[in-house]
Amino acid sequence: MNYPVWFLPNTGGGILIAIIAILHVVIAHLAVGGGLFLVLTERKAVKTKDEILLEYVRKHTWFFLLLSMVFGGISGVGIWFIISLVNPAATSSLIHTFVFGWAIEWVFFIGEIVALLIYHYRFGKMDHKPHMILGWLYFIFAWLSLFIINGILGFMLTPGKWMETGNFWHGFFNPSFLPSLIFRTSISLIFAGVFGLVTGSGLKDADTRNKVFRLCAKWMYIPLGVLVLAGIYYTRVISDEAFGNLFHFNRESSPFITLLLVSSILLFGLGLFTLVRTPKNVQKVGALVLVVISFAWMAGFEYMREIARKPFVLYGHMYSTGISPSDLDLINQEGFLTLAKWSKVKEVTDENIVEAGAEIFRLQCMACHTMNGYNGVINKSDKLTERGLEAIINGMGKVNSYMPPFAGTGNEKRALAAYIYREVLGKSTEPDAPYQAPRLPLDIPQFDPAGDDYVLLVWNDLGMHCISDNEKYFSFLPPANTLNAQLFKRGEKPQLVTYGVTIEYEVEEGFRNPQDHSMFWDYDTPIFGTDLPEGKGLMGKGVTGTMELEGPVWAAHLIPVVPYMDDGTFNPYPIFTITARDESSGEEMAVTKAVAPTSTELGCRNCHEGGWAWNGVSGMSDLTAENILKAHDRYNGTTLLEDALAGNPALCQSCHADPALMAPGKPGVLNFSSAMHGFHANLLPGMDHESCNLCHPSRPEGNTGCFRGRHSQVGVNCTECHGTMEDHALGLLATQGGIDAASKLSRGLQPVFASSKEEIKPRMPWLMEPDCRSCHTNFHIFEDGYAGTAFNSWVPGFDALYRNRTDNQGVMCIACHGSTHAVYGAYNKYGLQRDNQQPLQYQGMAGTIGTHENCMICHKKNMETSGHHRNMIHRDPPPAIVE
């Protein structure tokens, strides 16, 4: 940010550095090993009085001088030129830290030049002994050059104690100095052998040629063992994070790891041909092929070293962006553009947002990224929306730990996302108009307080069930609503009826053919491992059927109802009619209606592109699903998209454990909820319930509005119970100790409702939810006071969940209060009272069953005591909603 930028939108400076560096580095290593090769081969020729071999050395010296000194010298200057243009901040830092290191290296380099020139031009014109002394001096100077450069290169990856002391020698003799020196010395000897083959293959005499080839083979293979051991040693001294980025998290490294492995196999496999007598032309071609492979090998190694250093250019000291970690806070506070010395734009406004983003991209991103070339931003961002890009920018330095954190304010993040999305990708963002849900009519069953003998209470076990409805690609939520019921025989002492009755349920007209609107039955075998009859759910229930008794409740599990109606309408609140009949006579005892909420309003599209699949209203599109799988595959090295396109979509919970589906998952893999929230919390920090609304169907202006219970009307939002996204994720990840990804994801999160991460209590998803009694302490919020949040106060397990708890009489809490997120007094956008039909049926008002002294619903008379829990009889109750 302190330097002007060399604008190379499609080439990129990185690729230029790579081309010049790889060429130079191969030659520079050859310059070291080749020196030893020359003098030892000369010595052998002199000792054995082998004039032909000596002549070979003389000719090889000329080739060597041209390659190592002329080309090596020019390309060395080229490296300085290119790095000072592409990453001037890092170049400046290296020069200022090691100015006398470079000076020492230049002394050695001059020694190399002088020794090699004399060695070449006086070959045969001097006695062997002083000539060989010159050869030795050349090698010593060349190796000492390597010694110095190695220290500085090692510093870039492992600065060690220099980070605290700033001491020259601490930086120079850094942790990777020794393994790198041994490694590079071994490489230089191997390359000496490879390049020896090139001139050796030109020898006319076959015997000498084969003799030289065998000699070169020794140079190639003897250092191999040391090279491997030094390589292992090398990987042990780099930081765990660098190692993780290199071998696990950064998919960019995969091709280079492959390149290194393949070129190693080819180099040392094909190199064996040197031991076999082959025609001269074959030897020539073979030698050239090995030279080409050597360049590929060096490309693999140098790229891996580069990637291991990410997100830094000088590890821990300076990011690839040229920004130091110590400057981040200041830049984030005051603004990148404000502080950038060469920016024309100083502040982001609505008018200049794209221009400001362009300036940020040039100054902060272009050190690594091109537009459409190597590491091109177009290819990396075309699967995201503008909102998704902003999220990815938030996640830089966290989930994308191989990228540096973005430096700048929230507005500058938005500007960068806007520039990439609108100008680079040429797309436009149209905000969704608020969804106008139809106000659907209700036909509430009648209740006769004087004549009816039974009260039937029915509820969906969750306030909302979501469906990930593109099973062609994957599934994590099948169509599966669970209805529960309790039947009470009215009387002074009402009785819970658990035998002698049949409880039937039937969905309303328009929802009775879910198989016509869902891919669930097309992919049930690959995803769920079972071939279900069409229209039947995972536990055999259809959209009409009967309930079974389970303890104090009747239940119909995993009813496959979907929000798509036969007439093309989207309605996430299908109504079921539930009828209790005498088991023997079939006579109707009680009838009521309940909503089975089910939605496909998954917000994946908000970031992953693709739009809605169902009539432009809801559902996951193919493009969204593909983009999600691409992201998963890229981050985790999976082949989910390929598998899906081959007709084998996966259930996410086949790897990620999930109590909701009773899926055990795989060892070492985060459970589903931890993975989803842990990952995305890193991308969506610093938000209130808006982060929940981005993914869940709770957005007030969305097509579902699932958070519709009484709490939604009194200023309570998701975070009051669940904490912010960061808090929520930290609680889930805390149960996943021992899994690497858990610590990696937790590291980037800062708690909001707790003062430290340790303060957040571990929570298993679905089994340990916020405890209602955190606020409703002893059932009287006004007398008892309340904490203001239920976050971090989890119920101990499944049986203690609100939906599973009873009072002392066996009456389920949820039977009278309504489903979670839709507790009675709910406001449903598809008709205000859609969720309140039972309170309206039994008491004519939309509050809790029995509120306003309506005990007679079950008791047939008014009661004087709060029998179910404290504070249930209000003499002066607050007004309840009545349409």
Next chain:
Amino acid sequence: MFLGGIQVLLMVVIRDLARAAYLDQVFSPSQLGNIKEVSPLVAFLVVFVIGLVALYYMITLIFKPKTQQS
């Protein structure tokens, strides 16, 4: 030779003045932090002297008469 030296000196001075004028608003070397360390300089000077000796020695080898057949 003398004029060449003057020319180089002038080039260096003018380049420095031009750079300072161009970067006046954005950078001055005084903004850079300094850590005083003598040992790298000493190491350089030692290597420099050894280098000069080695250069002298190598050049003397050129003029050493050849005494053997090769």
